[in-house]
Amino acid sequence: MVEWTDFERDTIQDIFSRMEYDVVGPAALARCLVVYPWTQRYFGGFGNLYNAAAIKGNPMVSKHGTTIMHGLDRAVKNLDDIENTYTELSVLHSEKLHVDPDNFKLLADCVTIVVAAQLGKEFTGEVQAAFQKFLAVVVSSLGRQYH
Amino acid sequence: MSLSDKDKAAVRALWSTISKSSDAIGNDALSRMIVVYPQTKIYFSHWPEVIPGSIHIKEHGKKVMGGIELAVSKIDDLKTGLFELSEQHAFKLRVDPGNFKILNHCILVVIATMFPKEFTPEAHVSLDKFLSGVALALAERYR
Numbered sequence: 001m002v003e004w005t006d007f008e009r010d011t012i013q014d015i016f017s018r019m020e021y022d023v024v025g026p027a028a029l030a031r032c033l034v035v036y037p038w039t040q041r042y043f044g045g046f047g048n049l050y051n052a053a054a055i056k057g058n059p060m061v062s063k064h065g066t067t068i069m070h071g072l073d074r075a076v077k078n079l080d081d082i083e084n085t086y087t088e089l090s091v092l093h094s095e096k097l098h099v100d101p102d103n104f105k106l107l108a109d110c111v112t113i114v115v116a117a118q119l120g121k122e123f124t125g126e127v128q129a130a131f132q133k134f135l136a137v138v139v140s141s142l143g144r145q146y147h
Numbered sequence: 148m149s150l151s152d153k154d155k156a157a158v159r160a161l162w163s164t165i166s167k168s169s170d171a172i173g174n175d176a177l178s179r180m181i182v183v184y185p186q187t188k189i190y191f192s193h194w195p196e197v198i199p200g201s202i203h204i205k206e207h208g209k210k211v212m213g214g215i216e217l218a219v220s221k222i223d224d225l226k227t228g229l230f231e232l233s234e235q236h237a238f239k240l241r242v243d244p245g246n247f248k249i250l251n252h253c254i255l256v257v258i259a260t261m262f263p264k265e266f267t268p269e270a271h272v273s274l275d276k277f278l279s280g281v282a283l284a285l286a287e288r289y290r
Contacts, residue, residue, distance in 0.1 A: 031271060034271070052267075052269045113255060120263065
């Protein structure tokens with residue numbers, strides 16, 4: 001069970017309540033595929049990922065980026081039980097998608113960078129700490145059902 | 148993951164844009180680091196206080212960014228160019244090399260907040276590769 005301070009709770013909920021999921025999601029996933037190109041291994045069916053421009057303009061990447069952000073939404077709405085909230089998603093990523101759990105952290109870092117770029121000065125050290133704590137719990141929960 | 152000519156050009160271009168703000172970047176990156184990764188404060192236990200934006204943090208931020216500027220100028224051979232800094236980190240400072248990654252991440256976050264337009268995914272990948280190369284060069288003399 002993760003303990004959240006009021007500041008952390010408020011910060012996380014505030015960021016997500018103001019977030020444009022269909023902007024942040026596509027930007028974060030595209031950035032991940034560009035910055036860590038080996039992550040493209042999971043998107044063989046997505047068509048043209050040959051360069052940064054192709055990745056950014058790829059409609060399947062955009063759609064999937066939005067899907068991922070809505071997946072994070074589940075954790076935001078269940079801050080006190082993220083582990084159980086993600087049991088099925090963890091099994092899915094392990095058994096069906098075969099995603100190396102180390103890659104979750106890479107995507108999380110890209111989400112952080114995109115949110116930082118959106119919020120600018122507002123993304124203070126304290127806000128970053130709360131946001132990264134949230135993502136760390138998500139990443140850990142998604143890796144829990146691997147065996 | 149060595150730096151291509153494209154990476155070097157991207158790093159030089161980004162540096163020319165951000166270097167005038169290097170004091171602010173150094174201050175923000177270190178201030179952020181001690182808040183987000185409180186374990187890093189142990190390296191500053193000789194300061195009277197370790198708090199974001201303090202005079203010590205500001206001065207140290209300048210030193211760190213000076214090191215980055217040096218690295219940009221030695222981008223064609225980081226190992227040789229950062230030899231002395233590596234010796235200093237290995238034998239005098241003895242900073243666990245795991246922390247280089249932490250500070251690099253904070254630098255990237257600060258650049259994202261200050262230069263969102265310039266910090267495109269293409270610039271990001273080249274800068275990330277460069278900072279990873281700097282970390283590797285800094286760790287060269289450790290053992």
